[in-house]
Amino acid sequence: MSVPPTPSSKIARPVLYTPKPRTLSAAASFDDVIRAPPLSRSTNSSVPPSTKKYKAALTTEARPRATSLRPGTPKKTSSSDGTQSRPKTPTTPKRGGPSPAPTAVSEMDVSRIDPEDALVDFETVEAGDISVDLDDLSLRTYGEEDKVLVSIRIKPTDAPNAWGATSTSIKLDPQYGKAPQEFHFDEILTGSDNKPVYTAVARSHVCAAMDGYNAVIFAYGQTASGKTFTLSGDDDHPGIIPRSMKDIFAYIKRTPTREYLLRCSYLEIYNEVIHDLLASPAMSTAQPVQIHGAGPDIVLTPLREEVVTSLKGFKEVLERGEGNRRTASTDWNERSSRSHSVFRVVIESRERGARDEDGGSGRQTPGYRPPTPGGARLQARGGRSVQTSVLSLIDLAGSEKATSDKERTREGKYINTSLLTLGTVIGTLAENAAKGRSDHVPFRNSKLTRMLQPSLSGDARISVICTINPSKDAITESVSTLLFAQRIKRVQLHASKKEVVDTAALLERYRKEIEELKRRLAEREADAPSKSRRLSAREQLEESKAMRDMSARIRQLTKLILTSQTVDETKSDQSRPASPSKVDFDMTPYQLQQELLAARRQIDSQATQILSLEEALLARPVLPPDAPESEKDKLLTEQAKTIRELEIVVTGYENSLGEPLRKVKEDVEREWADKLALEAKIREEKEVWADELVRQLEKERRTRMRLEEERQALASFVKKFDALGLGGLSLPPTKLNPPLPTPGGAAAVFAERQRNRLLAMDPGMGALAEAESPMRVAVSAAEPSLLDEPWDALEDVSVEMERTPRMPSPLVRNKENLPL
Numbered sequence: 001m002s003v004p005p006t007p008s009s010k011i012a013r014p015v016l017y018t019p020k021p022r023t024l025s026a027a028a029s030f031d032d033v034i035r036a037p038p039l040s041r042s043t044n045s046s047v048p049p050s051t052k053k054y055k056a057a058l059t060t061e062a063r064p065r066a067t068s069l070r071p072g073t074p075k076k077t078s079s080s081d082g083t084q085s086r087p088k089t090p091t092t093p094k095r096g097g098p099s100p101a102p103t104a105v106s107e108m109d110v111s112r113i114d115p116e117d118a119l120v121d122f123e124t125v126e127a128g129d130i131s132v133d134l135d136d137l138s139l140r141t142y143g144e145e146d147k148v149l150v151s152i153r154i155k156p157t158d159a160p161n162a163w164g165a166t167s168t169s170i171k172l173d174p175q176y177g178k179a180p181q182e183f184h185f186d187e188i189l190t191g192s193d194n195k196p197v198y199t200a201v202a203r204s205h206v207c208a209a210m211d212g213y214n215a216v217i218f219a220y221g222q223t224a225s226g227k228t229f230t231l232s233g234d235d236d237h238p239g240i241i242p243r244s245m246k247d248i249f250a251y252i253k254r255t256p257t258r259e260y261l262l263r264c265s266y267l268e269i270y271n272e273v274i275h276d277l278l279a280s281p282a283m284s285t286a287q288p289v290q291i292h293g294a295g296p297d298i299v300l301t302p303l304r305e306e307v308v309t310s311l312k313g314f315k316e317v318l319e320r321g322e323g324n325r326r327t328a329s330t331d332w333n334e335r336s337s338r339s340h341s342v343f344r345v346v347i348e349s350r351e352r353g354a355r356d357e358d359g360g361s362g363r364q365t366p367g368y369r370p371p372t373p374g375g376a377r378l379q380a381r382g383g384r385s386v387q388t389s390v391l392s393l394i395d396l397a398g399s400e401k402a403t404s405d406k407e408r409t410r411e412g413k414y415i416n417t418s419l420l421t422l423g424t425v426i427g428t429l430a431e432n433a434a435k436g437r438s439d440h441v442p443f444r445n446s447k448l449t450r451m452l453q454p455s456l457s458g459d460a461r462i463s464v465i466c467t468i469n470p471s472k473d474a475i476t477e478s479v480s481t482l483l484f485a486q487r488i489k490r491v492q493l494h495a496s497k498k499e500v501v502d503t504a505a506l507l508e509r510y511r512k513e514i515e516e517l518k519r520r521l522a523e524r525e526a527d528a529p530s531k532s533r534r535l536s537a538r539e540q541l542e543e544s545k546a547m548r549d550m551s552a553r554i555r556q557l558t559k560l561i562l563t564s565q566t567v568d569e570t571k572s573d574q575s576r577p578a579s580p581s582k583v584d585f586d587m588t589p590y591q592l593q594q595e596l597l598a599a600r601r602q603i604d605s606q607a608t609q610i611l612s613l614e615e616a617l618l619a620r621p622v623l624p625p626d627a628p629e630s631e632k633d634k635l636l637t638e639q640a641k642t643i644r645e646l647e648i649v650v651t652g653y654e655n656s657l658g659e660p661l662r663k664v665k666e667d668v669e670r671e672w673a674d675k676l677a678l679e680a681k682i683r684e685e686k687e688v689w690a691d692e693l694v695r696q697l698e699k700e701r702r703t704r705m706r707l708e709e710e711r712q713a714l715a716s717f718v719k720k721f722d723a724l725g726l727g728g729l730s731l732p733p734t735k736l737n738p739p740l741p742t743p744g745g746a747a748a749v750f751a752e753r754q755r756n757r758l759l760a761m762d763p764g765m766g767a768l769a770e771a772e773s774p775m776r777v778a779v780s781a782a783e784p785s786l787l788d789e790p791w792d793a794l795e796d797v798s799v800e801m802e803r804t805p806r807m808p809s810p811l812v813r814n815k816e817n818l819p820l
């Protein structure tokens, strides 16, 4: 099985790995493993250590090192009334500080071994490593759904249960308030048994991962609701992770046609920094894991990967990682996960058979091979492709309320923020899926979502288990969890298998097949004349059909070879035209004729194809809504570049034109500001004056109306008075008894009185008034009295009168020159 190392491999491989033959006796039975101490995490010193140890013998993965005692799962302290007492909050175990976890470097680090030596197949899987109940149903059902599998797990509680549930629905008991609605999910699970939980929510996804699909299983929920219990479990109830490992080996055992390379990594996201839980704490702190790449091609480096070949190997890796995890006692959970943890298994597989062809290990390039980050370690060979998939098992940190502890508060802030981002990302994905939109999804807002981007974008089969605490004190948190679960259910998936093909080997295989077919065809053609005499008409038809099929297959293979050559040549030299078709002159005329016909048909169909492609190209949107993330990222990068260029242009414009123009504008504005103010002031004054004018006119109109009424009353009175001939009476005037009109009428009396007043002021004025007054009064029949004239015919002098009250009124005099 082992191949002598070449000189180059000696240089490249610092630590030579020599696989040890494994015997059944050395294997750990599943019970041994399951009964082993829990996948314990760093805990506070108050937790009593477990005395249990693994009974399993060391496998190749188990390094010779001192096995430290692992603490067991602490039990909650309960008070006499059954309520959980809140233990004092200890500090988070510091990385690099004393840790019970072993930190020795594993020899199974994938960068140190030759993957060809660590292949697992149905022959090498040990009986104790497999689950017995992996059935055909689990193997078949995983591929049928393009939706996220969403399940709810209700933690058992002694307190009154606020929720009523069936196997697929859950509803808040009306006596505890009004929940938004009844929620429906794929599975609602209760109780403490982890086996049915695994079967319902995880098994099909583990099988999908083994068959080449990326698969993600994650637990989401409020703190202390049972996420870690569901994923890791405890001594008596092994969780999804240990059970998955058993199914992986069971799957391999059931698949004799393939061989597998299994490698795991384990990381945590703590306060938005990614730590490699398999590296030494010092190394992990000094060199946090970085996320590289975009869209579906995300690579995490530096991230240690360990190759495993047995269940014991998995357990060892898990144990080491768990030992480095950050947990702490909080107000709600004695051993709360303070980080999101991701356990990843990369599964590479290819068809078996390489050993036979290569006469041994199947190794093409023995020894160490520099790995492509994130790429396959196995080599495709002999035309067989390598399938690579990743199974990610994620234990999210629990969302939580504020706590009194400062350190916990800081952690809680990061935890809640990243969970919020996860919720937003899932909400947007669900909206996009529901409404056929392609809105921007903020994957980059947290490490967790960035890392999950390829999976959440639909690249993986996803199963989410949301854990809730059914107590009435946690209704708000439970509703929030259920709403999250409901959103993620709407996310659309379109996972597909990914394969790496060894093109050269494939072409070689095609060539061999063509040779073989040609040989058989030639034999049949040579026999044809003699055969046709012996065979019945029907047999002749069948014979001819078989020969046609052979020719068709030869054509198909030739086309495949030509296509791949064309692709290769195009790749190596973009400007070179495609290689012309090669004609094999060893062919019989019949075959050549067939080839010619096929070639014509191909040319016709290609012409049609070119036309339709050209049309599609013209009609194509800039970026289709279902474009892969890589395309979107590419477009974003291009647009960012364009924006940068535009910014440069804008800056140049700003410097050379924008600034001077702005200065001119400011000067002009300043100059015109005073003028504008003055104009505005004048306009304002005019408006005030106009208002005043309107007011005065109105006043004058009212005065004139009153005067007109008085005038008319006076005129009728005077007429009546004159008609009575009472003007001659001379009674002493009083207010009640006004002076009677003198001979000549009241007008004469009035003129007399006016004259007397002027004379009293200035003796000369009486004559002047009589001589120069412009007043004209008409009292004769031909010249009607002013009192008889219609008011409208008079000139409007009211404003003038108002403004210059001291000016003499424009009175009109009669013939006697008496003012009225």
Ligand SMILES: Nc1ncnc2c1ncn2[C@@H]1O[C@H](COP(=O)(O)OP(=O)(O)OP(=O)(O)O)[C@@H](O)[C@H]1O
Pocket: 074, 076, 154, 155, 156, 191, 192, 193, 221, 222, 223, 224, 225, 226, 227, 228, 229, 230, 333, 335, 336, 337, 338, 396, 397, 398, 399, 467
């Ligand atoms: N279904 C269950 N049956 C029995 N015990 C359970 C169940 N779910 C949880 N528990 C117990 O409840 C406690 C808290 O569970 P766990 O640590 O799994 O919560 P968590 O959601 O992971 O919390 P955190 O987010 O704080 O890490 C543990 O002691 C666990 O054993």
